[in-house]
Amino acid sequence: MKLIRREFLNKLGIGSLIALFAGQLYMWIRSLFPNVSYGKLRRVKIGNPQDIPEGMTFRNDLKVYIFRERNTFHAISGVCTHLGCTVNHVNLSRPKTVRIGDRDIEVRSEFHCPCHGSKFYGEGTNYTGPAPRPLDWIELEIAPEDGKLVVDLDRKTTKNFKLTV
Numbered sequence: 001m002k003l004i005r006r007e008f009l010n011k012l013g014i015g016s017l018i019a020l021f022a023g024q025l026y027m028w029i030r031s032l033f034p035n036v037s038y039g040k041l042r043r044v045k046i047g048n049p050q051d052i053p054e055g056m057t058f059r060n061d062l063k064v065y066i067f068r069e070r071n072t073f074h075a076i077s078g079v080c081t082h083l084g085c086t087v088n089h090v091n092l093s094r095p096k097t098v099r100i101g102d103r104d105i106e107v108r109s110e111f112h113c114p115c116h117g118s119k120f121y122g123e124g125t126n127y128t129g130p131a132p133r134p135l136d137w138i139e140l141e142i143a144p145e146d147g148k149l150v151v152d153l154d155r156k157t158t159k160n161f162k163l164t165v
């Protein structure tokens with residue numbers, strides 16, 4: 001009887017060690033794969049162009065700012081080019097003229113990053129803080145099948161791309 005009990009306790013101990021080791025191994029392997037999806041970003045229909053409000057609309061699900069001026073649209077990514085925080089759109093109390101490249105441009109709004117203080121002019125150019133480059137402009141198109149406005153986050157475009165419908 002004593003022998004059976006000892007044998008049982010030995011097997012229980014070994015089983016526990018194996019279970020502990022397997023658990024640790026699983027946790028270690030799991031830590032190699034972060035809980036972030038790096039899959040292909042989506043191409044999203046955001047609605048009929050005439051239903052998009054005039055001015056600025058932020059799509060939090062896409063982290064994209066959509067701008068409408070009558071029949072003309074453009075989109076700027078809300079993802080900070082430093083470490084990816086979402087930038088806030090800030091209307092300036094009065095317009096200011098800034099030199100961007102070799103041109104003087106009047107800006108009425110900016111983007112401010114709440115994480116490390118980067119700031120971007122309203123057309124996306126970074127001018128202070130650690131962000132290494134401007135915000136991305138996202139290409140817009142009209143879906144041929146139903147006329148809806150489409151944002152494709154995989155398609156960055158040149159600054160000042162505008163879609164007129």
Ligand code: FES
Pocket residue numbers: 080081082083084085113114115116117118129130131
């Ligand atoms: S993530 Fe925007 S400044 Fe760092």
